[in-house]
Amino acid sequence: MLEPQWPLPPGILLPHAESVGLSAVREEQAKRRHVVVGLVGAHAYGFASPDSDLDLKAIHVESTGVLLGLKTPAVTFDRLEVIDGVEIDYTSNELGPALVAILKGNGNFLERVLGPWNVLETPLLQELRDLAARSVSRQIVRHYRGFAQGQLREFEKAQTAKKALYVLRTALTGAVALRTGRIDPDVNHHLADFGFADANELLEIKRTGERAPLPTPVPDRWRSRLNDALQVLEDAASASPLPEEAPTWAEADAWLRQTRLRILE
16 A cells, blocks of 8 residues: 655644644545545645645545446545544545546646645556646636636635635636646745735735634725736636647546556456
C-alpha cells in the first residue's frame, strides 16, 4: 500500500493536524483503492487560516469483479468528522463517474487530478492526469461561473473575507484555465495578473480565521470588484482557444475499459 504524505511546505500545517490527517487517509486507503487523494479547499487556494479544515477529495477505482456483480456498488463515500480538534472533510468518487465529470468540465474533479497538492499519488494517476490535461475545454466555464455566482450571493449574506476570496479564487482559476488550459487554484498566483493585487487586504484578514468579518468600509469597496472578477471570467470564455467540448471522449472510454480489465486480471 502506498504511504500518504503531505505535499505542503513545512510550517503550513501544524504537526498535530498533519498527524490526524495522515491517519484519516490511511484509514480510508484501507477501505478502497485510491487513484489520488488531493488536498483542496483553503490550503490549495492560498488562504488557509489556523482553523481551516482539512479538505481531502479523492478518486478511487472499484474492483472490476464487484462492478460485474448483481449489486450496484456505492460510487461516493463521505466522511465529515472532527478528530482530536481537527476537522476532516473527506469525499471519494469512483473513477468512472469522476472521469465523466472531468470530460464535462467539472472543476472540482479537474482540480483533484491536476491540482498541485496531492496527499496520495499512484501510478494510475499519471495516466489519468495526462488524459485530463488534454480534456480541458470551454465547458469549464459553466462550473466556475456557477460557483463564483453562488459565492457572490453568499457574500451578500455574510460579508467575510472568506466569501469574497472564494469569488475571486473561483473566477480567476476559471479564467486562467480558459486562457491556457492550465488548472491552478491558488489565488495568489493570479491576483496581480488580473488587476486584483489589492485583495491582499482580504488575504491578511482571512488568514486570521475562517469567519473573520470584514471591517465596515471594506465590503462596499469590494462589491463592484467582485463583479469585475466575474466579468474577467466571461471575457476569458469569449476569447478562449480551448475546444468547445473535450476531444477525448472515445480515448477516455477506451482507457477506462483497459483500466478495468487490468484490475480484473
